[in-house]
Amino acid sequence: MPELPEVEVIRAGLAPVVSGRTLTRVRVLHPRPVRYHPAGPQGFAAELAGRTLTEPRRRGKYLWIPFEDGDALLVHLGMSGQFRVDMPDAPLRPNTRVLFDFDDDSRQLRFIDQRMFGGMQLSAGGAELPPQISHIALDPFAPDFDPETVARRLRAKRSTIKRSLLDQTLVSGIGNIYADETLWRCRLHYEQRNASLSQRRAVEVLSTAREVMTASLAQGGTSFDALYVDVDGAAGYFSRNLAVYGRQDQPCDRCGTPIVREPFMNRSSYRCPGCQHRPRRSLVAQ
DNA sequence: CAAAAGTCCTGCTTGC
DNA sequence: TGCAAGCAGGACTTTT
Ligand SMILES: [Zn+2]
Numbered sequence: 001m002p003e004l005p006e007v008e009v010i011r012a013g014l015a016p017v018v019s020g021r022t023l024t025r026v027r028v029l030h031p032r033p034v035r036y037h038p039a040g041p042q043g044f045a046a047e048l049a050g051r052t053l054t055e056p057r058r059r060g061k062y063l064w065i066p067f068e069d070g071d072a073l074l075v076h077l078g079m080s081g082q083f084r085v086d087m088p089d090a091p092l093r094p095n096t097r098v099l100f101d102f103d104d105d106s107r108q109l110r111f112i113d114q115r116m117f118g119g120m121q122l123s124a125g126g127a128e129l130p131p132q133i134s135h136i137a138l139d140p141f142a143p144d145f146d147p148e149t150v151a152r153r154l155r156a157k158r159s160t161i162k163r164s165l166l167d168q169t170l171v172s173g174i175g176n177i178y179a180d181e182t183l184w185r186c187r188l189h190y191e192q193r194n195a196s197l198s199q200r201r202a203v204e205v206l207s208t209a210r211e212v213m214t215a216s217l218a219q220g221g222t223s224f225d226a227l228y229v230d231v232d233g234a235a236g237y238f239s240r241n242l243a244v245y246g247r248q249d250q251p252c253d254r255c256g257t258p259i260v261r262e263p264f265m266n267r268s269s270y271r272c273p274g275c276q277h278r279p280r281r282s283l284v285a286q
Numbered sequence: 287c288a289a290a291a292g293t294c295c296t297g298c299t300t301g302c
Numbered sequence: 303t304g305c306a307a308g309c310a311g312g313a314c315t316t317t318t
Contacts, residue, residue, distance in 0.1 A: 299307100
């Protein structure tokens with residue numbers, strides 16, 4: 001469940017399941033999701049045993065489960081990672097990668113990841129904020145997030161707007177879906193130069209991104225298929241509110257023009273050609 | 287077979 | 303010219 005609203009749904013779902021419980025055994029079924037853990041699969045499993053978990057936290061698309069001892073389990077879901085909660089004797093779903101057993105022998109935590117772009121590692125001293133993600137910017141939901149400051153940084157970049165919305169060191173949590181939805185709401189083309197935006201306009205873009213993600217979170221996030229479900233397997237319903245993402249050839253809700261899908265940054269961008277015009281080659285662009 | 291909701295690494299470009 | 307930072311493109315992976 002990859003972008004900010006989906007990760008937040010997972011975090012919230014995990015909270016009552018893991019808070020206050022102590023790990024007894026961790027089994028790594030595939031080494032790749034643990035590739036960033038220096039001690040490898042065996043070390044990872046061994047170092048986690050005996051830890052007591054507290055309420056999960058999140059920054060952007062990263063989430064971490066702090067331990068009572070000050071360390072933490074840092075997780076990124078990548079493109080297809082998910083956490084599921086099942087009884088220990090329930091059959092494993094395909095692509096199950098890591099199993100977490102607790103001292104009460106009750107509900108088992110399972111990490112499932114088809115493409116394995118996601119990963120997890122033990123973060124020493126990472127309970128408050130794992131040092132491994134110190135380069136990740138605040139997300140628009142963070143209390144200290146300052147749109148004016150971020151807007152100024154955004155406008156100082158030579159890059160273009162969608163690329164910057166996806167830049168997790170500038171503002172975190174926004175992915176391909178919510179970038180496209182934000183740009184549609186703001187009537188901006190994804191290749192608009194940052195420097196061409198006024199401060200007011202740049203702030204508006206950031207506010208819009210927060211609004212779209214807030215609306216999505218209220219619907220439980222976006223789920224196109226079974227890959228994107230919460231810890232109990234429930235899907236979110238924001239896909240019915242999407243204006244452009246995944247709506248190729250369907251009419252724009254605003255002007256009726258068919259939505260187009262275009263390759264950009266080795267992925268797809270969706271936009272309305274009627275209200276999101278390709279920018280004129282700007283002077284700053286060169 | 288093309289495409290899928292992400293991040294990291296590498297090499298090229300830019301600006302002091 | 304030299305260096306550091308900024309920027310863009312490709313790699314990584316499995317499944318439908
Ligand atoms: Zn339109």
